[in-house]
Amino acid sequence: MKVVIQTILNVEGNRGFRNGEFHVKDSEFKKDPGFAVAVVAFEWIQQQKKETGQRDTIIEEVIWNEKNDITQIVREIEPVLPEDNLPF
DSSP: OEEEEEEEEEEETTEEEEEEEEEOOHOOOOOHHHHHHHHHHHHHHHHHHHHTTTEEEEEEEEEETEEEEEEHHHOOOOOOOOOOOOOO
């Protein structure tokens, strides 16, 4: 499934608008379209943060296909970090 995601981010007081077209797995989209798109948007926002040197970033708005607001869902996503398998 292809979707268009639009973001408005505030990077240390500078607001910026970006949009792009992304692929979302059909199986994930069928289960929960909002969450599936939010995960893709979250990953894209993390990429944008890397491009700005990991500066303080506020997610102001995230919309997909020009009408579906997923801002709150994206804000609530927490990255899953691999468990440490250290022997001590």
